[in-house]
Amino acid sequence: MTETSETSGAYAHSGAAPGHRLRWNKVPEVTAYFWIIKVLCTTVGETAADLLNEKLGMGLTGVSLLMSALLAAVLVVQFRTKAYNPGVYWLAVALISVVGTLISDNLTDNLGVPLTTSTAVFSVALAIVFAVWYRRERTLSIHSIDTVSREAYYWLAVLFTFALGTAAGDLVAEKMALGYWVSAVLFGLAIAAVAVARFALGLNAVLAFWIAYILTRPLGASIGDYLSQPTGDGGLGFGTVITSVLFLAVILALVVFLATTRKDVTESERPLGRREA
Template identity: 80%
Template sequence: MTYETSESAEVSPTSRGTGSGLRSRWNKVPEVTAYFWVIKVLCTTVGETAADLLNENLGLGLTGVSLLMSVLLVAALVLQFRTSAYRPGVYWLSVALISVVGTLISDNLTDNMGVPLTTSTTVFALALAVVFAVWYRRERTLSIHSIDTGGREAYYWLAVLFTFALGTAAGDLLSERMDLGYWLSALLFALTIAAVAVAHFALGLNAVWSFWIAYVLTRPLGASVGDYLSQPAGDGGLGFGTVVTSVLFLAVILGLVVFLTVTRRDVTEAEREAAHTS
């Protein structure tokens, strides 16, 4: 499933001024291919199970784990911002960590502060809408094919953080508070993503909005899958546990990232040629 094909990637190695500073040499995010969506869903699953695993075993409490993972996320994003082009290892490390942090933010609000899931879901949705509004007003585009300045990259990662927090809250709201169960919630989100794909490819739904809607929906999809695999049978899961589920999915993510690093299947032809000649 590939979105945003109607807008070409901006890969010119020029540096010119914009409202957000000088343009970087290359786009800083991967092309939207099947690999992108597979790794994204895997990262969302790891975000759910790893957050539970760390909270249960580190002995730091939910707040302590949240602070630790936030520090690691900041370090990963510093590396990401310092790169001049998309690097699979750095990029997907940032996505995996932001998935964990987004889960922990939602869990803190629900478990530590007693904020209802309906409230947190609404707040995260509004926050994401504000980020999109400011991003579009400043840059006149929300396309991930043009994440080639510091400002656009900052908007992009802030939006990604809120999509993960929103997806966590919405997924928990459906699977737990509305008592749909994990597998039924996963099926519902998968069908909704399929409907978005049909609306885009068959009915002409805007490519950028199709991408971001699907991006939000993959978070609760992955979380529901993660909970279904890891939670005990008595709670509606298969009982594999957070350790087995997290390690398995992390291994698959690592394998795919290594594959993409070697093959460059998730970058444009121009970037592949530049990598060969540089």
């Protein structure tokens, strides 16, 4: 059998049309599992950042450098994988959640940058990433993160969504003083509104995804603060250690489940020699 006939047979078996190539996407399918783990990771990002800053005694700058180095190492592994790996991917998300939180906290606490300014700066930075990403790739879809450049844009966007979500969430909490659980309800309703706009009003799927992705950061932070902060400050008093360990255990269980069942694995299909519209 020739190479051409073998290729045609493979496409016939997979249901893809000739002239297309199938490649594994480097990120998971957006399912309920995706959003659950994402919120859990954002919660860990908030509580773990506080825990490390308190327990290690390195200060925000020292902890930020340490976690950034760990994130860089995990991202090297992520970029070198040939396909989506749940363990590596979600470890990167958890670490980038911590780093994004620390970046915002450093600007606010160490440099005295107002939350209004940092929120605006992160918004502009994220918009620039999206603009360059779209100009170069002609898509912002996460269903085709199958090249090095697309993956680089993706992770850069994810970092800025966490930093933006942290700054914007702190700004809302500071200006409105709603309390942790009320803030969680508020951001939960905002995400629900995005879902309604997507499925009932036809909001663009890519836009809806990234808006929800940003909003899950302050949602997770509000949940984490509510569970970990002392009762006198409006929390339940579980502490950062118990909260972080509890959520990490749930994340680990879900990641093991997904690695076993492969329920969130997708393939990326694109015409040969053409960019995705």
